[in-house]
Amino acid sequence: MIGSELDAAGVRDPALREAFRRCREINARHGKTFFLATRLLAPRQRPAVHALYGFARRADDILDDFDGRGSEARADELQSLSTRLFNALVQNQPCDDDPTLTAVVYTARKYDIGWGLFDDFLAAMRMDLTVTDYPDRAALERYMYGSAEVIGLQLLPVLGTCVPREDAAPHAAALGKAFQLTNFIRDVDEDLRRGRVYLPADELAAHGVDRDLLNWCQDNGRTEARVRRALMEQHAAARKVYSEAEPGVGMLAPASRPCVAAALTLYSGILERIEEMDFQIFGQRATVGNTRRLTVAAGGLVRSWSARLRHGRGQP
Incomplete structure (x- = not known):
């Protein structure tokens, strides 16, 4: 399957093909819902999406791997990753010994994805080394631009548009933000x-919620009434972004369209699941069941094939 995708994408070089294979494996292992949605794309688009995911995951792993490293070591590793990407993408230096960078640099050049979007993403990742709370929504929005909105903007040229790209860009950014807001609500316990x-601390405080109360919920494995009201407000805010x-x-x-529509349906389904759980997110994780995933994917697959037949198979 991966071979046919790479053939469709015009990737012939053996080392480059191996780099894309590695990124696909990362996506399949760590981003199951996202990976399922990518199956609805034309084969020629999938390697680029896997490459972008693989790079983002690599940066995220630097932050979240529990391996005993301190923040200084993680900062150095993030800076090294940033420097190597800049040198390869902007300075045209080789990165043949690094499959993730090899694949993402090829993708960025092919689709004209500028260095600035990667720089903004890595800047947000660096914030996670020192910032542990956000006083208000404006502060959180600044973080989410780099950590989520730019992902939507990176994907947009791969997906293609039927309107000027600048018209679609705000919606692509909003979808990235909506996905991340969903994660923030689902993963309060884990975070x-x-x-x-x-x-946002001020929005939590309006309901009498602070970090101590969240810790109490975690210790007791249940959502206290004030926390539930605060989460309901955050849930409504995420719905608005969708x-x-x-x-x-x-x-x-x-x-x-079928791929993105499926991703939107599946991810917003996590919000539905949180609501069904009555916001009992401590000690359990809201997930979309396999039956629902397969149902959405099957419907998307039919629409995907239909679109390819109407507009030219393999075209974006």
Whole structure:
């Protein structure tokens, strides 16, 4: 399967093909919902998406691997990654010994994805080394631009548009933000264990919630009433961002719409699951069941093939 995808993408060089294979393996192992959605793309698009995911995952792993390294060592590793990407992408230096960089640099050049989007992403990753709380939504928005919105903007040229790209860009950015807001609500428990809270402190405080109360919920494995009310407000805010993102699906190239629509449906389904759990997110993780995933994927597959037949198989 991966061989046919690389053939469709015009990737012939053996070392480059191996680099893309590595990125695909990373996506399949760590991003199951996202990987399932990529199956709805035209084969020629998939390697680029896997490369972008692989690079983002690599940066994220530097931050979150529990391997005993301190923040200084992690900062040095992030800076090294940033420098190597800049040298390869902007200075045209070789990176043949690094499969992830090899694949993402090829992708960035092919789709004209500028260094600035990667720089903004890595800057947000560096924030995670020192910033553990966000006083208000404006501060959180600044973080999310680099950590989530730029991901949507990186993917946009791969997906293609039927309108000027600048018209679709705000919606692509909003979808990246919506996905991340979903993660922030779902993963409050997990993030607390890493010493972080990705919800605006002033909005939590309006409901009488602070870090101590969140820690109490974690210790007791249940969501206290004030925390539930605060999470309900965050849930509504995330829903609003999904509504801002949704019109962008129709602005994409037809063959890309089933993939993005499926991703939107599956990820917003996590919000539905959180609500069904009555916001009992401590000690358990909200997930979309396999039956629901397969149902959405099957419907998307039919729409994907139909779009390719109508607009030219393999075209974005």
